Structure formats: structure tokens, C-alpha cells
Amino acid sequence: MSRELLKGNVAIAEAALRAGMYAYFGYPITPQTELLEHLARRMPELGRVFLQAESEIAAINMVYGAACAGVRTMTSSSSPGISLMQEGLSYIAASDLPCVVVDVMRGGPGLGNILPSQGDYFQVTRSAGHGDYHPIVLAPASVQEAVDLTVLAFDLADQYRHLVILAADGLIGQMMEPAELPPMRDLPTERPDYALTGAKGRPPRRIASFYLQAEAEEAYNQKIQARLARIRQSEQRSVEYFTDDAQILVVGYGSAGRIALSAVQQLREQGLPVGLFRPITLYPFPEARLRALTAQAAAILVVEMNAGQMLEDVRLVVAERVPVHFYGRMGGAVPMPEEIVNALRQILQTEVLS
Amino acid sequence: MTDWLLEATTTHMETVYCMPQSLSAQPTHYCPGCTHGVAHRLLAEALDELNMRERAILVAPVGCAVFAYQYFEVDGCEAPHGRAPAMATGLKRVQPDKIVITYQGDGDLASIGAGEILHAAARNEPITVIFINNAIYGMTGGQMAPTTLTGQRTTSSPFGREGEPLRMSELLAVLPQTAYIVRRSLHTPAHIRKAKKAILTALKVQQAGLGFSMVELLSSCPTNWGLTPPEALEWIEKHMLPVFPVGDYKVSEAVKEL
Numbered sequence: 346m347s348r349e350l351l352k353g354n355v356a357i358a359e360a361a362l363r364a365g366m367y368a369y370f371g372y373p374i375t376p377q378t379e380l381l382e383h384l385a386r387r388m389p390e391l392g393r394v395f396l397q398a399e400s401e402i403a404a405i406n407m408v409y410g411a412a413c414a415g416v417r418t419m420t421s422s423s424s425p426g427i428s429l430m431q432e433g434l435s436y437i438a439a440s441d442l443p444c445v446v447v448d449v450m451r452g453g454p455g456l457g458n459i460l461p462s463q464g465d466y467f468q469v470t471r472s473a474g475h476g477d478y479h480p481i482v483l484a485p486a487s488v489q490e491a492v493d494l495t496v497l498a499f500d501l502a503d504q505y506r507h508l509v510i511l512a513a514d515g516l517i518g519q520m521m522e523p524a525e526l527p528p529m530r531d532l533p534t535e536r537p538d539y540a541l542t543g544a545k546g547r548p549p550r551r552i553a554s555f556y557l558q559a560e561a562e563e564a565y566n567q568k569i570q571a572r573l574a575r576i577r578q579s580e581q582r583s584v585e586y587f588t589d590d591a592q593i594l595v596v597g598y599g600s601a602g603r604i605a606l607s608a609v610q611q612l613r614e615q616g617l618p619v620g621l622f623r624p625i626t627l628y629p630f631p632e633a634r635l636r637a638l639t640a641q642a643a644a645i646l647v648v649e650m651n652a653g654q655m656l657e658d659v660r661l662v663v664a665e666r667v668p669v670h671f672y673g674r675m676g677g678a679v680p681m682p683e684e685i686v687n688a689l690r691q692i693l694q695t696e697v698l699s
Numbered sequence: 700m701t702d703w704l705l706e707a708t709t710t711h712m713e714t715v716y717c718m719p720q721s722l723s724a725q726p727t728h729y730c731p732g733c734t735h736g737v738a739h740r741l742l743a744e745a746l747d748e749l750n751m752r753e754r755a756i757l758v759a760p761v762g763c764a765v766f767a768y769q770y771f772e773v774d775g776c777e778a779p780h781g782r783a784p785a786m787a788t789g790l791k792r793v794q795p796d797k798i799v800i801t802y803q804g805d806g807d808l809a810s811i812g813a814g815e816i817l818h819a820a821a822r823n824e825p826i827t828v829i830f831i832n833n834a835i836y837g838m839t840g841g842q843m844a845p846t847t848l849t850g851q852r853t854t855s856s857p858f859g860r861e862g863e864p865l866r867m868s869e870l871l872a873v874l875p876q877t878a879y880i881v882r883r884s885l886h887t888p889a890h891i892r893k894a895k896k897a898i899l900t901a902l903k904v905q906q907a908g909l910g911f912s913m914v915e916l917l918s919s920c921p922t923n924w925g926l927t928p929p930e931a932l933e934w935i936e937k938h939m940l941p942v943f944p945v946g947d948y949k950v951s952e953a954v955k956e957l
Contacts, residue, residue, distance in 0.1 A: 367793060368789065368792060368793050370789065394792045394793055396788070396792060398785065398818075399814060399815070399817075399818035400814060402782065402785070402814075402815075403782070403785040403788075403814070403815055403818065404785075406778065406779065406782040406785035406786045406789070406815070407785050407786070407788050407789035407792075408789060409778075409782075409785075409786050409789060410758075410776075410785070410786035410787060410788060410789025410790040410791075410793075411789035411790070411792070411793045412789075413756075413776050413786070413789070413790060414789070414790050414793045414794050416793050418789070418793075432779050432782075433779060433782070436777075436778075436779050440776075541756050541774040541775070541776060541790065542774065542794065542797070543753050543754035543755065543756065543773075543774055543797055543798075544752065544753055544755075544772065544773055544774050545753035545754065546753075549771070549772055549773055549774050549775065550774050550775075551768050551769070551774070551775045551776065552775075552776040552777070553759070553768060553775075553776060553777035554777065555765060555766070555777060
């Protein structure tokens with residue numbers, strides 16, 4: 346395989362079908378529409394299912410139906426569309442079904458705008474609609490990482506029978522850069538043992554999430570919580586840059602993390618002891634590594650394209666052992682590396698050099 | 700064992716009535732006099748007669764029939780309120796050889812799920828919809844439904860409903876691409892026999908790949924109408940039939956040839 350110049354949305358779409366996605370249902374919304382458009386052409390070419398739904402609500406319920414049939418299935422949208430999908434996500438979560446949802450985040454709240462944002466951190470990490478649940482959430486910082494994490498998303502979804510959200514921001518969806526696509530995988534020849542395929546030669550299977558008795562509902566919730574504990578144990582992912590001797594640690598994910606890396610590199614060239622911790626999994630939050638790095642840091646700077654959402658997870662891990670600062674831009678504004686450099690210089694003066 | 704029964708078991712007798720294979724043997728949770736049980740039995744009989752049980756998938760709604768999947772010996776699942784046609788679309792598109800059925804009440808289909816049923820019909824999605832119209836929300840205790848009659852008193856229209864009910868069969872039948880849309884009633888044995896025939900036709904439509912099929916069934920809700928079961932059946936005849944006439948609203952040319 347070789348590298349090609351690819352737009353993020355198209356790369357995610359192509360990676361998904363190569364990872365064995367058999368059915369896609371979606372609804373147009375900027376800045377993710379190229380993803381739907383690519384699949385509108387490619388899925389029928391491969392004899393697979395593509396359908397433009399009448400709404401995001403219908404799209405996620407079509408995904409729910411296809412997931413019940415035991416095939417790899419996906420939808421994609423952007424922030425307001427993900428808001429609409431919360432109902433279906435909750436049912437999928439409560440039915441132990443695997444599926445992948447791509448959120449190419451845009452500015453909010455409300456209709457907001459179509460510019461890059463990370464304002465969905467709460468929406469995607471805290472729950473899937475109502476009830477106690479967390480999707481697995483993956484945050485790419487480049488087109489190549491978006492490709493790799495799309496494949497991983499399908500594998501994790503099947504491994505845990507769990508909802509996986511690829512949380513890309515509008516920058517990742519819209520930018521073009523070189524990336525290598527994965528090889529085309531064969532579709533599985535058999536359906537999983539929960540799939541609704543008709544009760545031929547076996548008892549009927551039922552997929553539902555309705556428990557009238559509190560004890561039964563609580564017991565089911567405990568099963569979800571046990572699975573989440575396994576996920577937290579095994580699936581924390583992050584990358585680190587210049588962290589060996591960093592006294593100031595920047596924490597940022599996705600595009601904000603990538604921009605922060607430019608700032609960190611600039612300051613390193615000037616001999617200043619800064620490093621970057623970039624979470625790949627937003628849920629499970631990579632708390633084990635962050636806790637270890639916190640032991641050596643004098644201060645932490647969280648950088649996000651929102652008002653400070655992951656900031657809460659960082660504070661939970663750091664537990665006031667070191668000062669935690671925040672630099673964020675909102676509403677579709679993207680920080681420049683210089684803004685982060687300035688924020689770091691201020692912290693260096695007050696927390697490290699003083 | 701009495702003598703006459705002993706005698707009967709030794710005589711050859713033809714079975715004329717039994718539990719359908721597609722129906723689960725378990726006590727019902729529906730109220731006395733409710734016609735959900737009749738509708739369930741008709742669907743189960745139809746699945747048996749067409750030998751579809753082993754490839755049927757039932758999508759249950761939210762409402763009184765929320766447990767519908769438990770009453771059928773077929774694969775089943777549970778849709779969010781109103782979303783059964785979208786879920787059925789996902790199930791059917793990835794396995795077109797299966798028989799996918801939604802079973803929905805009037806609040807589910809005509810109110811919160813009005814968008815999903817309209818677009819499933821507009822796509823001529825080859826699924827079969829069993830639509831139970833009893834002019835009220837049953838599960839939540841008798842609130843106004845989109846099919847509640849003008850002037851009908853419910854817990855949320857205590858002074859009588861203003862405005863007109865939605866007539867879903869008529870509404871969907873204007874879409875030229877649909878295959879089979881009919882309304883039947885469950886208030887007398889004669890009407891029940893006609894309802895059974897319509898369900899058989901709707902399932903055959905799906906089997907033949909002819910497109911969207913829906914059977915609307917006028918049903919009773921004695922509990923929330925505040926009537927006895929016999930009074931409720933009379934109420935269908937007297938009040939519902941004039942507003943919701945039984946009849947064939949859409950039978951495509953291809954369906955006529957079945």
C-alpha cells in the first residue's frame with residue numbers, strides 16, 4: 346500500500362468500508378457530508394447497503410436495526426445531528442450492540458456554525474443518551490490517525506459489543522493530507538450468536554432493553570458497569586511528546602493537541618522544559634499515564650477548542666497535586682500555536698521560574 | 700377422565716383450532732376485552748399458514764404492545780417510540796430474504812413516529828406494518844392520540860378533543876409507490892376474518908418483494924374508554940367506523956395479481 350492525498354471525511358469513509366462495514370445510514374450535515382457522499386458511491390459498488398435517512402433520528406435507528414442483524418454498521422454526523430441521535434444511541438447501548446458513530450464536531454451550542462470545534466466532549470464521553478453508559482471515544486489528530494482509529498473502532502465495538510464514537514473535529518474532516526488506507530478485509534461469513542436472522546432450528550432471539558423490576562434493571566446495569574471497568578482497564582490510549590523531563594505538561598487531543606505540539610516544539614527549541622500528553626481515547630480517559638506524568642510536573646496546561654470540558658477529567662486525575670491551567674477557544678475559533686506559546690510562557694514565569 | 704372424553708380420544712378427530720406455532724404460550728398482560736390479543740393471534744396464524752415463522756423478525760413498539768416480541772415464537776426486538784419503521788428498514792436492508800414486521804399503536808405510528816412511517820412508505824420499504832388504532836394512548840393511561848375522535852374525552856382532552864384525527868391509511872395511500880394499505884376492524888367475527896385475510900395478503904406482498912404493506916386494525920380499549928368489553932366493541936361500530944371506514948386504500952396492480 347502507498348500513501349495518497351486524502352480528505353479526512355473521505356478517508357474515514359473508505360477506511361470504514363475496508364474494515365468490513367456492511368451497512369451505512371446517514372443524513373447530510375456539514376462538516377461531515379463528504380463522508381456520506383463517498384459511501385453513496387462506494388457501498389453500492391461493493392453490493393453493500395447505503396441509505397440516506399430522513400433524519401439523524403431515523404439514521405441511528407436504521408443502524409440499530411442493522412446492528413440487530415449482526416453486521417458491521419455505522420453512521421456519521423456532526424454535533425447537532427449527534428444531539429438528535431441520543432435516543433437511538435441509548436437503545437443501542439442498552440442492547441449490547443456494537444456499532445460505530447463518527448462525530449465530525451462543529452461549533453455550538455444550538456445551530457452554532459460549521460467550523461471546527463471540540464464542544465461535543467461532554468456529549469460523547471459522558472453518556473449515550475439517558476442512563477448510565479459511556480461509549481468508547483477515539484480522537485484522531487491527523488487524517489492517518491483517523492483512518493487507523495476507524496479500523497480500531499470497528500474492532501473494539503465487536504470485541505466489547507459496545508458503542509464506539511470516533512470524535513473528529515471539523516479540521517480533521519475537512520483537511521487533506523497524505524495517508525495510507527488499510528487493506529480491504531473480507532466480510533465475515535457468519536453472523537454473531539445474538540443476531541436476529543430468523544428462528545430457524547433454534548429458539549427465538551430477542552433484543553430489548555425493558556426491565557420492569559428494579560432488581561433486574563440494576564443487575565443489567567451492573568453488567569454494563571463491569572464491562573466499562575474492563576474497558577477502562579485495557580483500552581486507555583495516549584501519545585506523549587517530550588514528556589521525559591517536562592516540567593510543564595500540555596494536555597490536548599485531536600486538532601488542539603496537534604496545534605499544541607507545534608507550540609511545545611517551538612519552546613523546546615528554546616530549551617524550555619515543556620511536553621505534550623495527547624489522549625487518543627477520550628473514554629476511557631488515559632488516567633494511568635497522566636497520573637504518572639503528573640508526579641514530575643510543576644504545572645499542567647489543558648488546551649481545547651471548547652470552554653474546558655476535558656479539563657474536568659484532567660482535574661479529577663490531578664486531584665490538585667499541581668496547578669491546572671486552561672487555554673481554550675470556542676465557537677469554531679482555532680487556536681494558533683503562538684497563543685499556546687504565550688500561555689505556556691506565562692505559566693513558566695509564575696509556576697516554574699519563580 | 701370422564702367417559703365421553705375417553706371416547707373422544709379414541710375416535711379420529713380433525714384439529715380445527717389450536718395454538719399457532721408462532722404464538723408463545725404465556726399469560727397475556729393485556730386488559731380484558733382488549734383486541735391486541737386478537738391481532739396477535741391473527742398475525743401468528745398468518746405466519747404459520749405462510750410458513751414464515753423461521754424467517755420472521757418482529758419489531759415491537761413503545762406502548763401497550765411493548766412486549767409484543769415475547770408473545771411470538773419469532774426473532775424480535777424493541778424500537779424506541781415511533782422508530783420501528785426505521786429499525787425495520789435497517790433489518791430488512793441487510794437481509795432482504797427475511798420477513799420484517801413492525802407492530803405499532805396509534806401514538807407510536809401516527810404521532811411520534813409520523814416521520815418514520817411516512818418515509819418508510821415513501822421509500823416503498825418492503826416491510827409489513829400492523830397498525831393498531833384504538834383512538835387513545837393505552838399504556839400511559841388514556842391520553843389523547845392523533846387518532847382520537849373529535850369531541851372524544853380523554854385524560855388529556857377532558858373537555859373533548861378539538862380538531863380532526865389523523866387518518867393514516869388514507870394519508871399514506873396517496874403515495875403512488877406503496878403496494879398495499881388497507882383498514883380492517885376487530886370488533887366482530889366477520890370483520891376479524893377479513894382482518895386475517897388482509898394480514899395474509901400484506902405478508903405475501905412482502906414475500907413477493909412488492910413493497911410497503913400496512914394493515915390498520917380498529918381496536919378496542921375498554922379500560923381507557925371507560926366501557927365494558929361488549930360496549931367497547933359497539934363503540935368501534937358506532938363511533939370509529941364512520942370516521943375510519945374499513946376498506947382498501949391502496950392495492951397496487953402487482954398486488955392484485957398475487
